[in-house]
Amino acid sequence: MRILLVEDSQRLTGLLVERIHDAGWRVDVFSTIADARTALREGSHDLLLLDLGLPDGDGTDLIRALRAAGSAVPILVISARAGIEQRVAVLDAGADDFLLKPFNHAEFLARCRAMLRRAPSTAQPILSAGQIRYDPATTLVTMAGQSVAMPPRERALLELLLRDAGRVVLKRRLEAALSEYDEAVSANALELSVSRLRKRLETQAADIRIDTIRGVGYMLRTIGSP
Numbered sequence: 001m002r003i004l005l006v007e008d009s010q011r012l013t014g015l016l017v018e019r020i021h022d023a024g025w026r027v028d029v030f031s032t033i034a035d036a037r038t039a040l041r042e043g044s045h046d047l048l049l050l051d052l053g054l055p056d057g058d059g060t061d062l063i064r065a066l067r068a069a070g071s072a073v074p075i076l077v078i079s080a081r082a083g084i085e086q087r088v089a090v091l092d093a094g095a096d097d098f099l100l101k102p103f104n105h106a107e108f109l110a111r112c113r114a115m116l117r118r119a120p121s122t123a124q125p126i127l128s129a130g131q132i133r134y135d136p137a138t139t140l141v142t143m144a145g146q147s148v149a150m151p152p153r154e155r156a157l158l159e160l161l162l163r164d165a166g167r168v169v170l171k172r173r174l175e176a177a178l179s180e181y182d183e184a185v186s187a188n189a190l191e192l193s194v195s196r197l198r199k200r201l202e203t204q205a206a207d208i209r210i211d212t213i214r215g216v217g218y219m220l221r222t223i224g225s226p
């Protein structure tokens with residue numbers, strides 16, 4: 001899951017990014033409407049977290065523009081604007097939910113999970129190969145029905161490989177998908193993540209393996225398959 005956070009408070013941004021990473025999701029962070037528009041055009045995001053009082057305008061205008069353009073991205077507004085009229089106006093503009101600052105971070109994550117479950121773009125089937133199962137909505141990984149704990153980056157890598165199981169996934173595609181706008185994933189970092197995921201699968205005695213297609217990328221395949 002990839003989330004777009006548009007917030008100009010550095011302190012709150014740092015706290016939210018930490019919570020989002022703990023949940024196993026990737027996040028791109030911007031502080032202006034202009035940058036958010038660019039990111040929404042160029043990227044693929046499953047959820048937009050949007051402040052209203054931004055340096056270059058009102059987030060409500062961005063919501064209206066997105067909905068007028070036909071965008072269905074779920075939008076959770078996080079704002080200190082407490083007036084009922086303002087909240088109603090934001091929801092009428094096309095936001096899906098409103099969370100008033102300051103808020104409890106457990107509630108914040110619960111709201112995000114609820115919106116991701118409801119969103120048509122994230123109503124995805126369980127990904128599987130061999131005995132490995134991955135649920136994109138809950139980020140739960142299981143093998144033979146047993147939960148397998150994985151750090152967020154390894155889990156994201158497994159998801160990408162599962163989506164194209166049996167086919168080569170290009171290195172540059174994995175690097176781009178695992179990168180966040182403020183933290184690019186290098187080739188060495190990708191190799192390290194693949195190595196760690198391989199070891200974790202071996203430890204779990206998983207019946208899948210990750211093959212290196214030298215100079216091209218990686219392929220996840222079931223052990224025993226051609």
